[in-house]
Amino acid sequence: MPEPNFEQLQSDLLQAGIAARHVRRTVSELREHLDDLIDADISAGNPPNVARQNAVRRMGDLQEVALAMRACPELRSWSYRYPRIAVLVYPLTCLMLLPAIPVIAGVAHAPQVARWGACVLLGGIVTAAIFLFLQLSITLA
Amino acid sequence: MAQSNPPFMSGVPELLLLRLLDQGEMYGYELVRSIRNATGEAISLGEGVIYPVLHGLERNGALKSRRKPVGGRTRVYYSVTAKGRKRLDKLQTDWRRIQNGIASALEAPGYA
Numbered sequence: 001m002p003e004p005n006f007e008q009l010q011s012d013l014l015q016a017g018i019a020a021r022h023v024r025r026t027v028s029e030l031r032e033h034l035d036d037l038i039d040a041d042i043s044a045g046n047p048p049n050v051a052r053q054n055a056v057r058r059m060g061d062l063q064e065v066a067l068a069m070r071a072c073p074e075l076r077s078w079s080y081r082y083p084r085i086a087v088l089v090y091p092l093t094c095l096m097l098l099p100a101i102p103v104i105a106g107v108a109h110a111p112q113v114a115r116w117g118a119c120v121l122l123g124g125i126v127t128a129a130i131f132l133f134l135q136l137s138i139t140l141a
Numbered sequence: 142m143a144q145s146n147p148p149f150m151s152g153v154p155e156l157l158l159l160r161l162l163d164q165g166e167m168y169g170y171e172l173v174r175s176i177r178n179a180t181g182e183a184i185s186l187g188e189g190v191i192y193p194v195l196h197g198l199e200r201n202g203a204l205k206s207r208r209k210p211v212g213g214r215t216r217v218y219y220s221v222t223a224k225g226r227k228r229l230d231k232l233q234t235d236w237r238r239i240q241n242g243i244a245s246a247l248e249a250p251g252y253a
Contacts, residue, residue, distance in 0.1 A: 022196050025196070025217065026192045029169050032169075032170070032214055032216065033188060035214070059188050059189050060190075064190055069196075071193075072193055072197040072200075075200060
């Protein structure tokens with residue numbers, strides 16, 4: 001029996017439209033389950049490598065888990081259960097969020113934005129001072 | 142992997158899980174072990190397959206779950222809700238009716 005590939009299972013389930021929270025929890029529970037099986041077998045007196053082999057055999061093929069999850073429509077993410085609503089809601093949400101993106105980015109990078117603002121202000125003052133000096137030079141000459 | 146009997150297993154894992162969880166909260170590994178012990182190993186579920194059933198029951202409101210750190214691991218403990226108890230009662234009633242029907246059929250002279 002090959003080693004269980006939890007990353008592959010996670011990817012398969014997400015691609016099948018299973019809600020991410022169910023995928024994360026299932027994978028985490030399966031990992032814990034495998035560890036429990038290994039611990040129990042070691043406690044029964046088997047060496048760790050044999051315990052792991054036995055545990056993997058008892059866990060079985062993860063594709064069966066994937067099939068069982070695919071067979072439960074209630075575990076799918078809402079966008080897979082209601083694709084027509086998702087097609088409407090996602091673009092509308094994006095459009096509504098679009099104006100907020102610069103604000104969010106500004107708040108997230110507040111120190112950089114403040115530094116940039118200070119530099120622009122300083123540049124403006126220096127430029128104004130130069131123009132003022134030139135104007136005064138022309139006027140007074 | 143433990144042998145299973147798919148044609149006869151429809152609804153059985155759900156019934157067994159609800160029955161066990163009605164006695165107290167448990168996590169996945171504990172449940173598989175309890176099913177094995179309670180059924181005298183007559184019914185062995187594929188160990189990983191228990192989780193989709195648990196998640197499905199939780200999604201339908203028959204179970205609720207909570208995370209609990211135990212011995213450096215975070216277990217997800219499941220327990221039955223009021224809705225789950227009603228579901229369990231219905232499943233038990235259905236199962237007993239089928240069981241009695243099959244027992245009657247097997248004892249009938251035509252089947253002897």
